[in-house]
Amino acid sequence: PMFHINAMVISNLATRLSHGQLLFRPKFSAHLFWKEVSSEKVTWVSLTPAIVAILLQRDERPQENQLRFLRTASAPLLPSIHREFKQRFGIPLIESYGMTEAASQIAQNPLDNPIQNTVGKVVGTQIKILDSNYDELGLNQVGEIALKGESVISNYLDPQPEAFHDGWLLTGDLGSLDEKGYLHIAGRIKEMIIRGGENVNPLAVEDCLNNLNFIKELAVIGTPDLIYGETVTAVIVPKKLSHDHRHQLALLNELANEQLLPVERPTKYIFSTQLPKNATGKIQRTLLAQEVTQQLKEA
Template sequence: MSGLTEQLEQQLITDASRPLMQDATKHWYTGKQLKTEKNIWKTYWKNKGIGNDDVVLLSLTNSVTYSLVTQSLWEIGAIVHTIDPQTTEIQISELEDHYNYSALVLNENIHDLKYLNMIFTNQPRLATLHEPEAQIFIRNKHIAHLSEEPEDDQLALIMHTSGTTGKPKRVGLTHQQILAGANNIIQTEKLTAEDKTLVIMPMFHINALVISNLATRLSHGQLLFREKFSAHNFWSDVSHEQITWISLTPAILAILLRRDEEPTDNKLRFLRTSSAPLLPSTHDKFDQRFNIPLVESYGMTEAAGQIAQNPLDHPIRNTVGTFENTDLQILDSQNRPLSTGQVGQIAIKGDSVIKNYLDPQPESFHDGYLLTGDLGSVDENKYLHIAGRSKEMIIRGGENVNPLTIENCLVDLKFIKEIAVVGIPDPIYGETVAAVIVPNIETKDHRHQIALLDELANEQLLPVERPTKYIFSDELPKNATKKVQRARLAEIVAQQLKEA
């Protein structure tokens, strides 16, 4: 067995009589119960001829089943491809044309699969504890593969990057890389068997699957699965279940700040935030209201989760922390290393970092380092500062404009619910700054709001940073982790202005 599958199995054996996982109905399962259920799935796959190097699509909501199905497939040498459970049949069909899946595991509420039913046979469902049953589809005329215990360097997981600045990339992670990523979290967050975490981020993303799920399991902690984030239930779950830490996003923090609920008698050691930049103003408001340690971090799918995180005992505001377990450099436009404090592209390599994409992209690597596309700098204390995505930077008249600086300035206006800043084409300056705003209250006349925006921008921003266009919208385009899709937003704004 690989180190990853061996340690996951050992958790279930060591904690046979201890409650380890709780489902959405708040039913707990012991290690023994989980091991039995996992083996039912493992035997099922073997009987269906699913085995070494078979690619299995997993499209489920967060659940105990999700964790066990993934483990069962890894133990027989299969490769798991996780996707959003909201993916349509047409989208799944497009993926199927590329991957030729041996099996599909889908939510029970997916019906009328006309195209897929011509390729796969819907199998009798397995009893999945107290949770909704998953639908299982096995490929017609599937060529049986033997079950083989995986090696550390064998491919285990396929994920697509979030694609916030362009087309998503296909990332393949090995057993060893996933284990290294989980161990990185265990070390930096000082996880032990005494820890409990609430899984509210989607499991088809690296954050929940590795950072919340696997790191907790490998440290023998307890997992509480929720299908999705619920602002109404969040603090009651934290207090009643005595949660010690949670991985979440700045978008979730912003939602919590807009509500009246408060935690009572909580045991939180910290909340970990990632997946998108945390605006300093949001951090300040959260600290003042809740007084719960908020730890900023930085990661990506290509690194099996985490790249850097603020040390729990010495976090530094407006940084994403240190990177002891990752070899990190800051490079200039010619891929030459920059000095302390200089801003350039972040390049990484290490045990958890991929060495290539599933689709050849040699331009994404240099001298063994993955070029992340993110801009940043490292200070004299070895803390990493993020300056933004290279593709998100607005080039106005030859000057770099960071949209995060503008957003952090304007977001404090009380009528703003959400704001995102993008660059739009300009015949003179190349690009100019547009601010897209989702207001708290809809109104047709925005003249007063624009006057307030202009007043604040003129007072606190450089001339090159001041928006030349304000656009009011009902929503911002986002991915499943609530990260704003800036490339898509820029396209929408440009098209709207063109048609105006």
């Protein structure tokens, strides 16, 4: 949507400054997407991971086109989705990372050397990876991403002093930097599941389970557990509705037992018709966790 910082700066402003042309639609149409890419001679598109997933669910294929790449931002792109898109369409899918508080783009994969499962290199912004004591971590160590720079805010209109430390913006995102300077995103701090004192990254669990063909989309969340504090719960939206999920549950448990650590394996599977999302198609995990927790209390 045009009110989103990604559309305003990356899609709109960047294209105008480069003397390009913009193609607007009232809303996204999966049916027309590849046709218009071809007929309008589109050279690049900025997408959300939700749209990437929708394109994979349809039979349409790219026609003759002039696409250089597709850029994705606004939410995490599961590695399994990235691999499937690359294998099926053969079009470069460039991952990036940005936020409103930093005037949009923070990092992006270079076109000549993109590395899958990273959001690329940081440009024009200072970055540090911090532990819970605000000490800077070394390479390949996961901690909170902190930012500073001319394009990064130093305060909010409604004061939120907990969002800053020593002049650095605390993003609430978890990540790490590798030896080549590429940034890896590991999720949101508040969405990390703590089961029996161990951290479980919901994105890693989702990436594993998403390999099952019957899954349209899914979200992994933490729900209250009297013994372990939280338990790993997977909310599944299947491609086809069914009253009997025994076969699907067997496949889920088999895959989880084969590829996930014991602490990562979901103890609850909930089948649903949809997941709560915001205007950009990003799954609202906190809201989903609240809804599921309430449902479990009432059950």
